[in-house]
Amino acid sequence: MILNASIALDAQAITRCIRRIAREVAEHHGGINNLVLIGIIRRGANLADRIAILLNEDGRPPVPVGTLDISSYRDDSKGVLGDPRLLGRDIPFPLEDRRVVLIDDVLYTGRTVRAALAALADLGRPQSVELAVLVDRGERELPIRADYVGKNIAAPPGQRVYVKLSEIDGVDAVLVGEQKPEAASGRDRAKA
């Protein structure tokens, strides 16, 4: 349940953001022969799929897409704030010497990305790892930055940014609203 929600991005705006990110990734990586996309589950994975399709549309070779499943930092079993950790991964290709674009829906504290970078480092030595996010809401707690940002959205204190994607939510929208923690569950919660 999101209270007093306002729409920060509608479906058209989200489509524009994703197209721009795909274009910037394509420009930056030229031939993109060694490019791979890694989406952070859940909505980062959907965004990665959409970006891969856009990269393909111009006749470019298919870009492999993998996923990382990183826990929310509120998921600690003792009820204590803990840092996010890797829950699982689906990356059926080597990362060695690949250029990775890591993709998430919201960049906030940076702790989810830190856990993702640790997971990627355990899997080999990619040539580089860049970060693409649909929304950067600022208020970082770690020295992490995104290379590709759909939209910067500053949410007032006590409010959260919610990304809704049609694959999961039946609609594309980015909402800003008051958080009602008891109604959130598992990895659907806004990520750290």
Place this chain on the structure above:
Amino acid sequence: MILNASIALDAQAITRCIRRIAREVAEHHGGINNLVLIGIIRRGANLADRIAILLNEDGRPPVPVGTLDISSYRDDSKGVLGDPRLLGRDIPFPLEDRRVVLIDDVLYTGRTVRAALAALADLGRPQSVELAVLVDRGERELPIRADYVGKNIAAPPGQRVYVKLSEIDGVDAVLVGEQKPEAASGRDRAKA
């Protein structure tokens, strides 16, 4: 041995950079009651000591200083490029709920910092981790950024940035020069 070296920062310039970083850290953290500094060995640790002294000079309470020892990414025993890893640490205080400023001499690929962030996450959950570096030479391979930068120095391809500090090298200087790998040894090498 550094060939064809040019001086990018002299002793006075280094002192100014460190003073500015200390001032910015003090301003950003106000009362700095829960501030701690973690220097990356070797020269990041010397920089951390100098910044701690400057923070103290105005009668502020002493700021705890710890160190992390992170391998160079060329240190892999198989002679293969591997990511940096934690070799050791000296952090004799809890990080829980502390504001950490991680300090290194040169920020380059970001891989050393990534390893340091992983090491810090293993030690508890600091409230935040910021990054301060004397030199940012760009050419990042990971989505890492510094919060406090002494000086941005773009080194031409094939050249390296060498930070010399009086505690170790008998002189304060930042040099840019051609790299002569066979003359470098262990952790004195320019870090990733």
